[in-house]
Amino acid sequence: QLHLVESGGGLVQPGGSLRLSCAASGFTLDYYAIGWFRQAPGKEREAVSCVSSRDGRIYYADSVMGRFTISRDNAKNTMYLQMNSLKPEDTAVYYCAADPAVGLLRRASEYTYWGQGTQVTVSS
Numbered sequence: 169q170l171h172l173v174e175s176g177g178g179l180v181q182p183g184g185s186l187r188l189s190c191a192a193s194g195f196t197l198d199y200y201a202i203g204w205f206r207q208a209p210g211k212e213r214e215a216v217s218c219v220s221s222r223d224g225r226i227y228y229a230d231s232v233m234g235r236f237t238i239s240r241d242n243a244k245n246t247m248y249l250q251m252n253s254l255k256p257e258d259t260a261v262y263y264c265a266a267d268p269a270v271g272l273l274r275r276a277s278e279y280t281y282w283g284q285g286t287q288v289t290v291s292s
Contacts, residue, residue, distance in 0.1 A: 177287045181292050207263070249264075261288075262287075
């Protein structure tokens with residue numbers, strides 16, 4: 169079975185940092201398009217950052233550009249989202265996602281496999 173298990177969420181003050189992790193099992197993450205999404209209460213799930221499966225193209229939402237960094241460690245079969253200079257508007261449930269399709273996937277509907285979600289709260 170294919171699973172994605174997230175960790176690393178929590179409560180942080182504005183300006184602080186968090187690193188989210190998403191460990192894959194049952195498949196090799198390196199061969200998949202990956203992405204981080206978030207969903208705040210009453211809002212639609214939105215793409216935060218995505219990486220294509222073959223050529224490594226990266227997408228960042230304008231709202232996180234320069235503050236968040238997506239990466240993956242193939243040896244650990246794990247993807248990460250480093251979040252710096254966090255703002256209250258970054259508060260949401262964050263989800264990791266993966267799909268075997270080729271290309272840079274930026275819509276939630278394009279992803280087949282999802283983590284369980286982890287809460288990130290930015291507040292003083």
